[in-house]
Amino acid sequence: PWTVGGTTHPADALIVISLCSFLAGGRRFETLFQPGERRSLQSFFWNDGKLIISYLINLVPRFEMFTPGHQEWTRRVLDTLPAEGTVHVWSFDAAVHEANGEVLVCAQDPITPPQLLLFDLNAAPSLSASAILKRSPENFDASGLVVTRHEAVSIDHELIPYTQVGPANGNGDAPIHLSAYGGFGVSLLP
Template sequence: MSDMRPSALIGCSETISRLVPHPADALIGISLSSFIAGERSFATLFEPGDRRSLQSFFWNNGKLIISYLVNLVPRFETFTPDRQEWTRRALYSVPTEVTVHLRSLDAEHHETNGEVLISDQDPITPPQLFLLDLNAGRLSALQ
């Protein structure tokens, strides 16, 4: 089994980076190899605003998945760290007209393979459960 530890450090701006100012409550990151080499140039991955708020973030198969709200509408993105930059990709296949929760299918970070469970619900329809394959971009209904 390969070592699937995160290849980057992430955290809220006020707890990690004191040398370079970042917006309050921003999510910032740096590649682990750059950090170990002494660099402290953190990238701003998410910046909150008047109508934007970060909901959650987690690692899955070397990708950072973030969930946030824009005008109370859920949005989801993945970030893949590289030595110099982060590759950002929006997850358009995730439902956004309902209350949505994403979580890794595997309990242990090193066991993740790119599959994410998505649960959604709204006041009219029963809750639904989906499986999203981040590598193939395929969404499958489970329930």
């Protein structure tokens, strides 16, 4: 935690202040992201004057875009980006001053091969005009399979999220292949 200006900000919070205010001695930061139970910040970057943040809620990827204003920041949830599996977003342009709102998205899940997409964040809010730049070939026929989310209860009553891949109409009576980790700081994303 960090206490400044009479406010304590938790670890992993994303806080902002204008440079002019900070240089003038101001210490009233605005919180753009607040960590919490099963909610963790993954990354953030600037693109075309907007701050893009990536975070997980119960292992589900979420993305938001913040635009600074004179008095406050405008928030836009990027809900048309892929929201299942492992999703990474980064600026298309390496130099911040060259960024024009285009971002690259790499997405995959246990039954969908990795794909590289191009999104324009300045397009209509629907962002339906994404372009698939590259997609890995399918290694197996995934038709009829679904990925579902569940929670196991540990001996100390902690809920442990996990994903399951199986037939869409499965009844739970099937052999399984289990892969897990023992909590040694090696987290796995679905």
